[in-house]
Amino acid sequence: MQLPYFILVFVYGAIFGSFFNVVILRLPKNESLIHQSSHCPNCMTPIKAYDLIPIISYIFLGGKCRSCKHKISIRYPLIELLTAITLTFVFYRFGFSYESLIGFILTSVLIIVAMIDIDTMEIYDRFQIILLAIALLNLFISPLPILDHFIGFFIISIPFYIIAYLTGGIGGGDIKLIAIAGLLLGYQATLVAFFIASILGGCMAIYLLLTKQKDRKSLIAFGPYLCIGIYIAYLYGNQIFIWYLNFFS
Ligand SMILES: [Zn+2]
Known part of the structure; x- marks a missing residue:
């Protein structure tokens, strides 16, 4: 049964997708990819680790910043979901x-x-x-x-x-x-x-x-x-x- 592997690829995909969000956002602005923690673009409050869980945090926060209630773009969870799904399909097609x-x-x-x-x-x-x-x-x-x-x-x-x-x-x-x-x-x-x-x-x-x-x-x-x-x-x-x-x- 390969289901545990599919779940593993999906979860890792969502985590990678979360990192890709950072790359997509910061690379065009020439910002560092690692030396800066994620923060709300509106109130600049650093985002707590427990609010950085891919896809899930967005749903629990209702798509809003915890401090200032500024709307978070739906693009972030969508890219996490997209990465998770597309990587899972690769594994479905080619296996190990x-x-x-x-x-x-x-x-x-x-x-x-x-x-x-x-x-x-x-x-x-x-x-x-x-x-x-x-x-x-x-x-x-x-x-x-x-x-x-x-x-x-x-x-x-x-x-x-x-x-x-x-x-x-x-x-x-x-x-x-x-x-x-x-x-x-x-x-x-x-x-x-x-x-x-x-x-x-x-x-x-x-x-x-x-x-x-x-x-x-x-x-x-x-x-x-x-x-x-x-x-x-x-x-x-x-x-x-x-x-x-x-x-x-
Ligand atoms: Zn905020």
Whole structure:
């Protein structure tokens, strides 16, 4: 029975998610990640350890600071929950394996990258370097031919680069992200990642245009959609690719 392991991964996921909140909040402001305890952004009161339990504390506090009753953003428990769920799915898919280990790191980095991209429209190179490291490690354990991984590096990044060169519509961070993720995934799953990202990004763009929250000229961060696509493709990309080929044959 694997249930205790699933619970363990979920709990650790929520704890990691709590740390990712700190990274997402402080990194763009160049604040230290460790030398400062968490405090309420409104009244600056340090938050007690028993109020820092992921997900649970937010519910018990009713989403408000204990001292000043200032509303705490629902984003914090949501990111903790998201991390817990996505890491648990990685373990569900790969069990005790190197794939799970790489999946945990990949998922963690993607969550941080996506949230910082939403906040700042930037993808930091330090995260690309972490992804490159696991992509290279993955070459040693991948069942795919090594050529598939190298094609993956170029298959979307080159069209992106050309579009960026011609229109400036795609950021350099997105190009690097899909190149490195392509190296990790192999070209089949990279196509799936791009396909998922395009559908999600397209739907969101149409929604924002229809509800007039953005006009046609304003930029929409594509990075978060790429991150979702890469995550799903890491878990099921090759299966989706084969299913797609069979669907048309
Ligand atoms: Zn407060």
